Amino acid sequence: MTATATRPATAGSTTDHDEVAAPTQSILGTADHKTVGLLFLGTGLLYLVVSLVAGLVVGFERLDPSTADLLTNDTDVLQVFALSQLGLLLLGVLPMLLGLALYLVPLQVGAPAIAFPRAAAAALWTWLLGSAMQLASFGINGGPWGGEPDGVELWATSTFLLILGLLLATVCVVTTVVAHRAPGMTLRRTPLLSWSMLVAGAIWLATLPVLLGDLLLIAIDHANGRLAFGLNTEMWGQVSWVLLAPAVLMATIPVLGIAGDVIPVHAKARQRFHDGVLVAIGGFGILTFGAWSRPLLASEPVDDSVLYQGMAMLAALPLLLALGAWIDTFRQGSLRLTGPVLASLLAVLGLLDVVGTGIAIAIPQTELAGTTAVNGVAGAALLIGVLGVLAALGHWSPKLFGRSVPDGAVKLGAVLVTAGAVAVLSGELVAGLYDQGPLPVGADLRDTAEAMAVVVLAGWALATLGVVVVAAALLTATLGEGEPADDDPWGGHTLEWATTSPPPPHNFAEVPLVTSAAPLLDASSPEEDAS
Amino acid sequence: MAETAALTAGAPPAPVERPRVTLVGTTLVAGACGMLLAGLLGTYLSLRAEALATSGEWFTDVTVKLPSPSIVAVSLGMSVVVAHWALWSFNHRDRRNGYVALALTLALGAASVNSVIYNWTQMGFAVDAQVQAVLVYAITGAHFVMLLAAMGFVALMGLRALGGQFHLGQSDGLAAAVLFWDAMVAAYLVIWYAVYITR
Numbered sequence: 012m013t014a015t016a017t018r019p020a021t022a023g024s025t026t027d028h029d030e031v032a033a034p035t036q037s038i039l040g041t042a043d044h045k046t047v048g049l050l051f052l053g054t055g056l057l058y059l060v061v062s063l064v065a066g067l068v069v070g071f072e073r074l075d076p077s078t079a080d081l082l083t084n085d086t087d088v089l090q091v092f093a094l095s096q097l098g099l100l101l102l103g104v105l106p107m108l109l110g111l112a113l114y115l116v117p118l119q120v121g122a123p124a125i126a127f128p129r130a131a132a133a134a135l136w137t138w139l140l141g142s143a144m145q146l147a148s149f150g151i152n153g154g155p156w157g158g159e160p161d162g163v164e165l166w167a168t169s170t171f172l173l174i175l176g177l178l179l180a181t182v183c184v185v186t187t188v189v190a191h192r193a194p195g196m197t198l199r200r201t202p203l204l205s206w207s208m209l210v211a212g213a214i215w216l217a218t219l220p221v222l223l224g225d226l227l228l229i230a231i232d233h234a235n236g237r238l239a240f241g242l243n244t245e246m247w248g249q250v251s252w253v254l255l256a257p258a259v260l261m262a263t264i265p266v267l268g269i270a271g272d273v274i275p276v277h278a279k280a281r282q283r284f285h286d287g288v289l290v291a292i293g294g295f296g297i298l299t300f301g302a303w304s305r306p307l308l309a310s311e312p313v314d315d316s317v318l319y320q321g322m323a324m325l326a327a328l329p330l331l332l333a334l335g336a337w338i339d340t341f342r343q344g345s346l347r348l349t350g351p352v353l354a355s356l357l358a359v360l361g362l363l364d365v366v367g368t369g370i371a372i373a374i375p376q377t378e379l380a381g382t383t384a385v386n387g388v389a390g391a392a393l394l395i396g397v398l399g400v401l402a403a404l405g406h407w408s409p410k411l412f413g414r415s416v417p418d419g420a421v422k423l424g425a426v427l428v429t430a431g432a433v434a435v436l437s438g439e440l441v442a443g444l445y446d447q448g449p450l451p452v453g454a455d456l457r458d459t460a461e462a463m464a465v466v467v468l469a470g471w472a473l474a475t476l477g478v479v480v481v482a483a484a485l486l487t488a489t490l491g492e493g494e495p496a497d498d499d500p501w502g503g504h505t506l507e508w509a510t511t512s513p514p515p516p517h518n519f520a521e522v523p524l525v526t527s528a529a530p531l532l533d534a535s536s537p538e539e540d541a542s
Numbered sequence: 543m544a545e546t547a548a549l550t551a552g553a554p555p556a557p558v559e560r561p562r563v564t565l566v567g568t569t570l571v572a573g574a575c576g577m578l579l580a581g582l583l584g585t586y587l588s589l590r591a592e593a594l595a596t597s598g599e600w601f602t603d604v605t606v607k608l609p610s611p612s613i614v615a616v617s618l619g620m621s622v623v624v625a626h627w628a629l630w631s632f633n634h635r636d637r638r639n640g641y642v643a644l645a646l647t648l649a650l651g652a653a654s655v656n657s658v659i660y661n662w663t664q665m666g667f668a669v670d671a672q673v674q675a676v677l678v679y680a681i682t683g684a685h686f687v688m689l690l691a692a693m694g695f696v697a698l699m700g701l702r703a704l705g706g707q708f709h710l711g712q713s714d715g716l717a718a719a720v721l722f723w724d725a726m727v728a729a730y731l732v733i734w735y736a737v738y739i740t741r
Contacts, residue, residue: 126563178574186567212570220574221581227680228585236670302577307585 042132044113044125044183045514049411050135051110051180056482058142059103059397063475065095066390070468073451074461085452089156092451093247094149096254096389100262101173102142104396105215108265109177111403112184112208114411118507119202121193121525123517126186130179138176144169155247160233163243167230170250174219174226185212193506195525199286202505202528204403206289207268210296214261218253221302225249248306254389256369257322258301263362263392266399267292267333270355273406274337275529276501277352280344284336285528291329291336298326314373314380323373326366334359350421354402357429361395364433368440379440383447387439387467394432394474401425401481409496409512412489420484427477434470438463504529568695568718572725575688579729582684583736586677601674601741610661611738614654618727621650625696625720632703632713644700647723651693658686678737685726685733692726695719 037046068081069092082088117125125131148154148169153162188201188209198206225240229249233241240249252258271292275282282288304313313319337359346352368388372379379385405421408414442463499508508531510519527533590600628643662682667675699719 127567130567182567182570182574185570186563190563190566216570216574217577220578224578224581224585224680224684227578227582227684228676231669231680231683232673232676235676236672238670238676239673240676302581305581305585308588 042128048110048114055106062098066471073464090154093155099393104262107400109180116205119205121506122191131183134176134179141169141172181212200528203271204268207265211264218302252305259389259392260299262396264296269399269403273351273355278344283339291333294329320373323369350418351402351406354425358398365391379443382443384443387436391432391436413513414488415496424477424481431470431474438466504532564718582681614657615734617650617654625723629720692723
């Protein structure tokens with residue numbers, strides 16, 4: 012397919028009418044991967060805040076589960092719980108990661124456009140339509156546990172559309188990495204963000220369609236006999252597997268790629284054990300495949316299976332391998348704790364914490380499986396995804412917006428989100444040890460679990476604050492009249508830094524020839540051994 | 543900075559030869575469709591095994607007949623041969639055979655559509671009566687959509703070939719359409735065995 016992403020400017024032919032129409036047209040009619048990526052990123056950030064606020068409301072209700080305070084009844088609490096959990100994944104983290112990928116991956120691989128640019132635009136509008144319908148469905152008492160049949164079907168349809176949009180965008184990103192790479196860029200030389208998106212995309216394409224199938228069963232059964240799949244009380248159990256380990260960890264795969272691109276650049280050193288990091292990201296990706304763990308497939312609890320326990324324990328190995336490579340990279344260069352580096356390191360360490368908790372849950376003797384500890388893993392894993400996005404915003408903001416996000420805001424946001432993730436994880440873990448169930452209503456809490464509900468609420472509040480801080484700094488930087496960012500303020504290693512900030516319509520005047528995993532570093536220090 | 547400016551200045555770059563893009567994208571879409579159907583079939587087989595273990599029967603109050611699904615299997619099996627005949631013909635610069643084969647592929651697809659709908663009406667399986675019906679309609683319905691999409695894809699690529707958009711001997715778009723067609727037929731054969739043959 013020929014990429015006709017952006018109409019070339021024709022100097023001297025612009026009329027007043029064109030000047031008025033251009034901004035609307037440039038958004039509604041665009042197939043430019045940069046505009047589509049930014050729209051995914053911006054709306055994802057907005058919905059992330061909505062989902063976090065929903066999490067806060069649920070956290071507040073959990074303080075005293077015997078009564079509904081902010082909401083009117085238990086059903087409302089459960090619906091807001093569903094909105095916050097699925098919203099974090101499908102409205103917040105995955106769209107933001109895909110937005111970054113849609114913008115950055117073509118630049119990283121030296122392509123003039125994304126593969127299937129019109130499909131990428133269609134993905135955005137499908138997802139946006141689904142997101143609006145999703146909020147509307149909850150507004151009319153739909154969603155899991157919903158009392159309004161039309162609302163429940165609207166929820167199933169909207170979730171179907173959300174996933175469809177995300178899958179379509181994933182196909183565009185993965186195809187770009189596979190088939191649009193610059194001459195000389197073998198898969199081993201692919202920048203780590205692009206490589207991680209290839210791995211994550213493959214896992215998302217293998218996992219999310221299975222969720223589509225579950226939604227299909229729910230929609231058909233709910234619209235007809237409501238025999239099993241379409242029962243209001245059964246729906247959540249059929250879709251919530253995507254929010255449990257190992258499946259929920261698929262949202263953290265690109266975080267490793269972001270850290271892998273950020274750390275060497277800021278350490279002013281070549282990535283150590285580059286191939287090892289590629290293998291680590293690939294291995295971690297494979298271990299996050301969780302479609303097999305759906306309750307509809309298993310007659311016995313999945314937590315008791317050797318496969319589940321083995322995957323949970325093995326997931327730590329690739330993370331340790333990658334972390335070791337980054338520590339060695341710092342040793343070769345220097346440890347400059349910039350905002351992106353801090354966010355990346357906290358994300359990787361936080362991910363290790365999440366995986367460690369997953370191991371604890373997988374050990375049968377702890378009896379944590381089936382308790383609210385699994386919510387802690389889900390919440391913290393998704394907040395790690397948010398942390399990765401913050402690191403990416405700090406690092407690539409010159410390329411994305413032509414302005415730099417203040418480093419202090421990124422650092423503050425990263426610390427707040429990390430503190431939030433740790434509080435959510437540890438609070439839910441301890442509450443799980445006191446046998447608190449995974450749903451936020453109907454539990455007769457013991458004193459310690461009640462105290463942990465306060466910790467979890469504080470965690471969601473800190474995470475929300477962290478995201479708002481970075482979002483506000485981003486808005487101020489992009490809408491203000493600050494200094495335009497340099498084309499390559501960090502001394503980047505990969506091709507996206509070889510073009511202007513922000514890039515021109517077709518990204519590169521000529522497709523560059525790539526001879527290593529860090530082509531720009533080679534250009535600046537040709538005497539260094541590229542191996 | 544001067545180097546950067548030089549790198550990005552001027553007219554848009556010349557397009558690079560990217561023969562695999564449509565094929566790669568189609569492979570990914572076909573894989574995703576396969577996972578959707580695999581998930582549904584997994585649920586179906588799991589629940590069926592559970593029912594057989596407890597009550598000893600799965601389809602109750604309904605007779606699932608074999609002839610119509612088997613006709614679909616045979617039709618689609620033949621369509622794979624003619625779809626590859628079309629691709630082979632275009633790759634060997636034989637337009638006439640290519641168009642005949644494409645028309646036959648679409649005709650066999652249309653015959654399959656007809657048989658699937660006929661089978662649904664013959665089964666008399668009320669979707670609100672049993673969980674089994676929900677599963678059967680979800681699986682066969684999802685595959686039906688895949689069949690329609692494959693027919694649309696082949697027709698589109700056939701029209702493009704007719705319009706001369708592919709160079710003779712290099713028809714990647716058609717290869718992608720045939721790949722999706724193959725995936726659709728493979729999926730049907732699995733469904734045919736799992737749902738209709740083993741019952």
